[in-house]
Amino acid sequence: MNYLNLFRYWRTVLVVAEMSIRMQFSDGFVLFAIVFQPMIIAILALFMLKDKGPDFAMFVVVGSGLTGLWSSLLFVSGNSINVERWIGTLESLVGAPTPFDVIVFGKNLANVFQSLLSMVTSYTLAAFLFGYSLSLTQPLLFFITLLLSLFAFICFGITIAPLFIMYRSVQQWQNAMEFPVYIMCGFLFPIALLPGWTTPLSYLLPPYWAALALHGTSTTMMPFDQIAFSWMMMILFSVMDLIIASQLFKIMLYKARVDATLEVD
Amino acid sequence: MNTIEVDHLKRIYRAQIGVFKRSIKEVVAVEDISFEVKAGELFGLLGPNGAGKTTTVKMLTTLSIPSGGAARVAGFDVVKQANEVRKRIGFIFGGERGLYWRLTGDDNLRYFASLYGVDPSVSKKRIPYLMELVGLQGRGNERVGGYSRGMKQRLHVARTLLHDPEILFLDEPTIGLDPVGAREFRSVILNLQSQKKTILLTTHYMFEADALSDRIAIINKGVVIAMDTPSGLKQHVSDLSVVEVETFGASEAAIEKLRALPFVDALSIEDREQKQMLLVQTVRGAEAVPDVIAALEGQRVGRVIVREPTLEDAYVRLVGSQS
Numbered sequence: 001m002n003y004l005n006l007f008r009y010w011r012t013v014l015v016v017a018e019m020s021i022r023m024q025f026s027d028g029f030v031l032f033a034i035v036f037q038p039m040i041i042a043i044l045a046l047f048m049l050k051d052k053g054p055d056f057a058m059f060v061v062v063g064s065g066l067t068g069l070w071s072s073l074l075f076v077s078g079n080s081i082n083v084e085r086w087i088g089t090l091e092s093l094v095g096a097p098t099p100f101d102v103i104v105f106g107k108n109l110a111n112v113f114q115s116l117l118s119m120v121t122s123y124t125l126a127a128f129l130f131g132y133s134l135s136l137t138q139p140l141l142f143f144i145t146l147l148l149s150l151f152a153f154i155c156f157g158i159t160i161a162p163l164f165i166m167y168r169s170v171q172q173w174q175n176a177m178e179f180p181v182y183i184m185c186g187f188l189f190p191i192a193l194l195p196g197w198t199t200p201l202s203y204l205l206p207p208y209w210a211a212l213a214l215h216g217t218s219t220t221m222m223p224f225d226q227i228a229f230s231w232m233m234m235i236l237f238s239v240m241d242l243i244i245a246s247q248l249f250k251i252m253l254y255k256a257r258v259d260a261t262l263e264v265d
Numbered sequence: 266m267n268t269i270e271v272d273h274l275k276r277i278y279r280a281q282i283g284v285f286k287r288s289i290k291e292v293v294a295v296e297d298i299s300f301e302v303k304a305g306e307l308f309g310l311l312g313p314n315g316a317g318k319t320t321t322v323k324m325l326t327t328l329s330i331p332s333g334g335a336a337r338v339a340g341f342d343v344v345k346q347a348n349e350v351r352k353r354i355g356f357i358f359g360g361e362r363g364l365y366w367r368l369t370g371d372d373n374l375r376y377f378a379s380l381y382g383v384d385p386s387v388s389k390k391r392i393p394y395l396m397e398l399v400g401l402q403g404r405g406n407e408r409v410g411g412y413s414r415g416m417k418q419r420l421h422v423a424r425t426l427l428h429d430p431e432i433l434f435l436d437e438p439t440i441g442l443d444p445v446g447a448r449e450f451r452s453v454i455l456n457l458q459s460q461k462k463t464i465l466l467t468t469h470y471m472f473e474a475d476a477l478s479d480r481i482a483i484i485n486k487g488v489v490i491a492m493d494t495p496s497g498l499k500q501h502v503s504d505l506s507v508v509e510v511e512t513f514g515a516s517e518a519a520i521e522k523l524r525a526l527p528f529v530d531a532l533s534i535e536d537r538e539q540k541q542m543l544l545v546q547t548v549r550g551a552e553a554v555p556d557v558i559a560a561l562e563g564q565r566v567g568r569v570i571v572r573e574p575t576l577e578d579a580y581v582r583l584v585g586s587q588s
Contacts, residue, residue: 091363260278
């Protein structure tokens, strides 16, 4: 994406996000992915870890929130392109003068902000249902990390979206893409528990750096240099994602117009 | 001045077929189409199903890449300067789809206004104006899912006018509408025509094309087979009269016998519930009636009318001569 587009089309990004939220809040599946699924994961994890104390409860709260973020991005953002195709609006979006990646950015913005609901839901469950008193170890750094994480997730989602435009069969792989990221990125347990050969793969996934810094600033006194390194990695991956997405969108939208895949057969 | 210039446009679709032994199947949707539309003109594109009308519109609206030839809209190339074209056009593809049913009518318009870069202060005034223009005043805060088909199609018109485009592409905009809805829709199109918009209209309805179009191109099998004003196209059949014969369950053999008569130029059949209307084009006019009746001997025949040819008769003759 041309970064200037984000500034030039900021108003459009906000309108797209607003309308996406309005539409999704009337969709039962989306509510399930964003609210109920993370709630179920949080309940299961909190039961399993109930003897381990409030630190683990906060770990679960943050971790289940991250699962909600990733599920939302994968299913809602990915499906949103196909939904646009099914309801016949994809052509109207592609045929509008606003760059398509700006529209997808707005949609992803809506999704990640809705996913914050997952974290709030899990927090409420842990605090009231299980009686934990939850507090953040480094609140200011946590909120900075949270904002950077949301941006990193949005950008990661933008690289996935073009694949859904061009290859309708990618949808079949959505379920297979959900849990490996939960596991590889250390959402609900540290990646140190995984075999050593998987660690480099985790480093290549932007959600890993988000999970590392969010867990570090919420449950432990993570040293600032490590937090800053995670921030840097998130920014680096976000920039790379936007550059890659920009090229993918150009290629794939052109190919979709050649192959006539903007509409349902 | 030409607002739309289409120069030997061609579109081939390629699809992979087979599971184990894959091969590419090519379908030529548009073979070779050329035409020009002047500023402020309402240009009709007529043709049977599969003739290439929608494919042509998709190429002109930048949604499909031509396989050959070139096209310019508002002076811009539809492939190389797609974004410049998009700023200046509006398009509607017939039917109910293409709107967000979970959003209200007003929210749909606000969303698309934003995508077309319309300033919020402008869209705030323009949305109620357009809702009134298309007869949806007072319904803007209802979800589109609850709209009738006609209301949705009228909302499409409002959507496409949000950025006040110079050029409109209307692809079968009245398809599926009831007669009253279609009439209201045509009055909206006439209103747009009076605002000097350049409009390219595709339709299956001949009377609609006849009533609205300044000029018409008839396309068949991906090529233009005739292009003229509606009255100019009717000249193709000015030597003919049409004998309309109402029959009830006429047999195939009787129809073939009628078709084989030497003075029958073309014969088309309209099914109307229990009866069929046989439309016989002939140079003999009323003199042909006794022979037509004789050819239908043994069949149940109702009213017989001799009339002047219409655009539809010209269309039947032109497309029929290609088949």
